[in-house]
Amino acid sequence: MEQKTLPTQKLPKLPKLPTKTLPTWIAVDWGTSNLRVWALDDGANILATAESQLGMNAIAADPNLGFESVLISLIGGWLDNNARDIPVVICGMAGAKQGWCEAPYCEVPAAPTDLAFGAVHPTVSDPRILVSILPGLCQRGDADVMRGEETQLVGFMAQNPDFAGWVCLPGTHSKWARLSGGQITAFRTYMSGEVFALLSKNSILRHSVDDAWDDVAFADAVRGALAQPSGFLHNLFTVRAGALVATDGAVVPPGASVLSGAVIGAEIADVLSLLRAGDEIALIGTGKLASLYQAALAVHGHKATPMDSAAITLAGLARAHSVVIG
Amino acid sequence: MEQKTLPTQKLPKLPKLPTKTLPTWIAVDWGTSNLRVWALDDGANILATAESQLGMNAIAADPNLGFESVLISLIGGWLDNNARDIPVVICGMAGAKQGWCEAPYCEVPAAPTDLAFGAVHPTVSDPRILVSILPGLCQRGDADVMRGEETQLVGFMAQNPDFAGWVCLPGTHSKWARLSGGQITAFRTYMSGEVFALLSKNSILRHSVDDAWDDVAFADAVRGALAQPSGFLHNLFTVRAGALVATDGAVVPPGASVLSGAVIGAEIADVLSLLRAGDEIALIGTGKLASLYQAALAVHGHKATPMDSAAITLAGLARAHSVVIG
Structure with a gap:
């Protein structure tokens, strides 16, 4: 241990x-x-x-x-x-x-x-x-x-009591929660992390995904996801088709970037469709995944700096402790 | 053999x-x-x-x-x-x-x-x-x-020379092609079949998918997909969450129906967003999968009777033969 x-x-x-x-x-x-x-x-x-x-x-x-x-x-x-x-x-x-x-x-x-x-x-x-x-x-x-994520939301609310809008917690099953008036009013789970893992390791797209990465291709895929928000199941296939139709000598965007942008972009496009006027966006998470969400949100003009999830969890547990134990 | x-x-x-x-x-x-x-x-x-x-x-x-x-x-x-x-x-x-x-x-x-x-x-x-x-x-x-599918489209055009609209060919990678003026003008591949197989066998949803089936739950999921066309990655999770939040004694819709409706419904919602006034819809395929597409299209008021794909393929090869060999 x-x-x-x-x-x-x-x-x-x-x-x-x-x-x-x-x-x-x-x-x-x-x-x-x-x-x-x-x-x-x-x-x-x-x-x-x-x-x-x-x-x-x-x-x-x-x-x-x-x-x-x-x-x-x-x-x-x-x-x-x-x-x-x-x-x-x-x-x-x-x-x-x-x-x-x-x-x-x-x-x-x-x-x-x-x-x-x-x-x-x-x-x-x-x-x-x-x-x-x-x-x-x-x-x-x-x-x-x-x-578990609800306790992070409680920690976030303790530190940001006037926040109104959506909080994103990226992960295997990402959560987005709407906070308003000191309450968690609604939330949505997205199977983005698990779907990305399955597609990149077990689907036909695995032949197109390797360690190569390109930020511009990622941003383009995020933008494409918002341009046709219903097109997820089709956009996936462009990861493969993009390479097949490329003319000789053309640079093919790295599959991992396109797939990641398509998946995270689809999730964010859905949340953006639910935003109300004045809604803020916050991001709880660390490491590469949170950075990708930050970059994807930035493509659409939303600035969200990732907050450390362990510290937020502890803040939520402290809030619960103060209520339960007094 | x-x-x-x-x-x-x-x-x-x-x-x-x-x-x-x-x-x-x-x-x-x-x-x-x-x-x-x-x-x-x-x-x-x-x-x-x-x-x-x-x-x-x-x-x-x-x-x-x-x-x-x-x-x-x-x-x-x-x-x-x-x-x-x-x-x-x-x-x-x-x-x-x-x-x-x-x-x-x-x-x-x-x-x-x-x-x-x-x-x-x-x-x-x-x-x-x-x-x-x-x-x-x-x-x-x-x-x-x-x-391969292009030859089915040629066969379809030989039999329906005045058709204008979208032809659906369901499969592991479904194809939808737009026909107009005797040409194939555009098409879209959807990874629906492969995504359904991965989710039902390899994801957390496998615990919620078995042989049980309910046509109403399927139709509801198809309807849900069109109601929020960007929500695919979230709608998937309801296959699992639906069972977890059900009150004691409530009937939980069979996971296979909900998942299938979410996937096929997402594909169809995307195509419906691309329909132009007067566009027809046709369906080439046989068996259970084609029936599901027929049922999903019917939810949105589109009548499409599945046509036998082998006969259509042969008609397309015959058309090519008549051109190439004369």
């Missing part, structure tokens, strides 16, 4: 904190394939942090693993024997039906307090901790679900 | 025809994974027909197979030793770069005669046959290609 300390802060040596820095509470982001924990003091300063690959799927696949024991193996060193009922606030897949303890979905429109009050509290055998698992969010009209 | 005769006609026994019925010419549809041949008399009556799995891919994968030998193994019994230069007219992947002999693409707009005159004639060692391989069709502006 990998343990990390944040490089910018002076931290006590892991795994055990000196008694005087017993955490006030512990924040946990428990995803499908990852688990991240933070020890925090009463001023919301990070005392320590740790990560593991033991996401929900790994635990579900191994009958010798349980959620509580995995959690304790990661945070146990932060708790001395005098600790009692240290609040542990968890978001993500730990609250799924196949997770630790199901936290039924909240329904949109939902405020941060609605989500916090939806927390469930599984019985634990370790007396040092008191566990709250936050719910996910669902939408019934245009059926949709999220688990 | 499977040999079939058309059930509605009295045919001489295969593989050898009596001398008096030596074919006037032979028609060949050589696809990626199938090969179909017809023996015809000078009145365009079918004397015999045969099929094989030795499409372009099988031949490319086996160094012991060659296009001419595969063809002769299938049609040799129809030719006696007195036969000389019997015309063999071939459409499809035999003309691809990786095929028998490359027949460079014709470019749209193209008339049936343009396609026929684009035929190439590979040198053959068997003196009984004279081979013509028809070209595919390409479009440079909005890059696209087809090989």
Whole structure:
């Protein structure tokens, strides 16, 4: 199990904190394939942090693993024997039906307090901790679900209380949520990341996709997606046809750029069709994927600087902690 | 190698025809994974027909197979030793770069005669046959290609000379072509069949797709695709989310119907956005897939009865034969 300390802060040596820095509470982001924990003091300063690959799927696949024991193996060193009922606030897949303890979905429109009050509290055998698992969010009209991203949205709202518009969280299944009046009013999941992966690895387009990249070809494909927003299933094929019809000596745009632009461009074209006057756009994410969304949004004149998702998640967990634990 | 005769006609026994019925010419549809041949008399009556799995891919994968030998193994019994230069007219992947002999693409707009005159004639060692391989069709502006479907379009035009509008050829890569004034003026390939297969077998949606089917759910998804034509990557996710947000006891629409409706509906929504006043719609294909396209078109008030693609292909080859051979 990998343990990390944040490089910018002076931290006590892991795994055990000196008694005087017993955490006030512990924040946990428990995803499908990852688990991240933070020890925090009463001023919301990070005392320590740790990560593991033991996401929900790994635990579900191994009958010798349980959620509580995995959690304790990661945070146990932060708790001395005098600790009692240290609040542990968890978001993500730990609250799924196949997770630790199901936290039924909240329904949109939902405020941060609605989500916090939806927390469930599984019985634990370790007396040092008191566990709250936050719910996910669902939408019934245009059926949709999220688990984990809602806590990022809560963190974003804590930092941007007057924001009105759409927040983008890129990923295997990208989420776009509309925030307005201190509530999450609607959201849309896009299977963009998974569709890109399938097409680039398992479809006929795999012959056209390699490591070559061109920013201009990406931007052109993003522009093409907005020019004919219904044309996604056709635009895909131009990744292959572009090379087949190129005249001898012509430069063929790299397939990865065209495919990525077609997929991300289609997602953004759909969101742009839903924008209302004055709507802002924000982007939560890190790394190459978030940069591509930033570039695609810039093609259409929208400036959105990617925000660090881990920090936003922690801000959301802190907001939930302040509501649930007070 | 499977040999079939058309059930509605009295045919001489295969593989050898009596001398008096030596074919006037032979028609060949050589696809990626199938090969179909017809023996015809000078009145365009079918004397015999045969099929094989030795499409372009099988031949490319086996160094012991060659296009001419595969063809002769299938049609040799129809030719006696007195036969000389019997015309063999071939459409499809035999003309691809990786095929028998490359027949460079014709470019749209193209008339049936343009396609026929684009035929190439590979040198053959068997003196009984004279081979013509028809070209595919390409479009440079909005890059696209087809090989084989153009011959179906020629067959359709021979039977419907005044048709103006779009012809749909459903498949792994569906093709829609616009016909006007006796020409193929534009066309669009949609990766619908391949995208459906990948999503239903290899994506997270595989858990939601089984043999269950509901026509109403299919029609609803088709309608949803037109209601928000840019929403494809989001609509996909509702296949999964629909089940997750369903209240206890609610009937969840079968995933296969919703996914199929979302994919075919997205393709049709795009084509409908390109219709001009008075444009007709025609549908070439057989079996379940063509029926789904027919049903999806009917949702939007377009009546299109599927036409048998083999008969249309043969009509297109006959048209080419009449131009090339006279």
